[in-house]
Amino acid sequence: MRIGIIGAGQLGQMLGFAARELGHECYFLDPSDAPPAAKAGPVIQAAFDDRVALSILAEKCDVLTYEFENVPVEALQDIADKVPVYPPHDALRLAQDRLTEKQLFEQLDIPLPKYHPIDSVDDLRQAVESIGLPLVIKTRHMGYDGKGQFVLRDEKLVGAAWQELGGKALIAEQWVNFDFEVSAIGVRSANGDIATYCLTHNEHAAGILRVSRAPVEDDVLTDKATRYMRRMLEHLDYVGVLALELFVVGNKLLANEFAPRVHNSGHWTIEGAETSQFSNHILAVTDATPGSTATVGHAGMINLIGNIPDAARELGDGALHDYGKSARPGRKLGHITVVADSAEGRDTLIECINQSVT
Numbered sequence: 001m002r003i004g005i006i007g008a009g010q011l012g013q014m015l016g017f018a019a020r021e022l023g024h025e026c027y028f029l030d031p032s033d034a035p036p037a038a039k040a041g042p043v044i045q046a047a048f049d050d051r052v053a054l055s056i057l058a059e060k061c062d063v064l065t066y067e068f069e070n071v072p073v074e075a076l077q078d079i080a081d082k083v084p085v086y087p088p089h090d091a092l093r094l095a096q097d098r099l100t101e102k103q104l105f106e107q108l109d110i111p112l113p114k115y116h117p118i119d120s121v122d123d124l125r126q127a128v129e130s131i132g133l134p135l136v137i138k139t140r141h142m143g144y145d146g147k148g149q150f151v152l153r154d155e156k157l158v159g160a161a162w163q164e165l166g167g168k169a170l171i172a173e174q175w176v177n178f179d180f181e182v183s184a185i186g187v188r189s190a191n192g193d194i195a196t197y198c199l200t201h202n203e204h205a206a207g208i209l210r211v212s213r214a215p216v217e218d219d220v221l222t223d224k225a226t227r228y229m230r231r232m233l234e235h236l237d238y239v240g241v242l243a244l245e246l247f248v249v250g251n252k253l254l255a256n257e258f259a260p261r262v263h264n265s266g267h268w269t270i271e272g273a274e275t276s277q278f279s280n281h282i283l284a285v286t287d288a289t290p291g292s293t294a295t296v297g298h299a300g301m302i303n304l305i306g307n308i309p310d311a312a313r314e315l316g317d318g319a320l321h322d323y324g325k326s327a328r329p330g331r332k333l334g335h336i337t338v339v340a341d342s343a344e345g346r347d348t349l350i351e352c353i354n355q356s357v358t
Helices: 011-019 051-060 073-079 088-093 098-107 122-133 155-165 219-235 277-285 343-357
Strands: 002-006 025-030 043-045 063-066 115-118 135-139 151-152 171-176 180-188 195-198 200-205 208-214 240-249 252-258 298-305 321-324 331-342
Touching: 002 011, 002 051, 011 025, 011 277, 025 051, 043 051, 043 219, 051 073, 051 240, 063 073, 063 277, 073 252, 088 098, 088 252, 098 115, 098 171, 098 219, 098 252, 115 122, 115 180, 122 171, 151 155, 180 219, 180 277, 195 219, 208 343, 219 240, 219 252, 240 277, 298 343, 331 343
Parallel strands: 002 025, 002 063, 025 043
Antiparallel strands: 115 171, 135 151, 135 171, 180 195, 180 200, 180 240, 200 208, 208 298, 240 252, 298 331, 321 331
């Protein structure tokens, strides 16, 4: 099949590589001059909301998908009668607004922190009163990797928070003193077949994912996350891979956000699972049955942010994935995955690699 992918960044690149291994062709749409996914197929250089370019992509392909959640929903709806688009528009629309996202969690009885929509400085003061401090103030649209956020710890700084973020639709979220963060990743085919990966333990710094470890060996948490994932996939009539990020508080899981796409925290699946998240996304959108999500060991992933040092290219252990992007502070340039027979062995590898690349 010919698969059109909107976005040609590193996620598009890895989707393209997976599609090639499965015997499919990929075409991409992206405004960048030299996007990473150009290594995996032709790229139509155009804006993501360029109706003409999207129409051309649709005419070339049998199915369309996307690598990030800020694709204009209206633009996709314009071509929905020409070619199937997966994941479905409704999932994309809900994920693009943190308010509708949280309302979805509530509708599906998925626990989440308290929240309050913010449209004025008075709303912000009401949130302080109803939820308490600290609060995390976020833009409802377009934020990622910690961008568009303000942690409000002192009521005297309400004005400063509003001055920094005001003028946009905002949401205030309860500060959660979590034990750690995890992500659940699942996939659903057009025929309704569902497969889920083990829970992944994630470590962030400055709002950016740094290290992931899998599996999280906790049957109670895994069972809860799997139930929440299945509810979302079935309710949304979902097709493709979906990632759900959660806070762990004791034996409870609180939903943070979801991504209607393959996810950074699932990169370990390329080497650490029988079928990677990228291959399973391609299988799902091409009407095939998802492959096994079983782990093949204890896996870890280290993000390479800002630069790829020479030491990363001289590893005795681990697999380097270089996205081919130019160096820039805060930019994800690649990742290293490791797989070991035990959690201790994996963690030792992660520690050694972190010491050599930082």
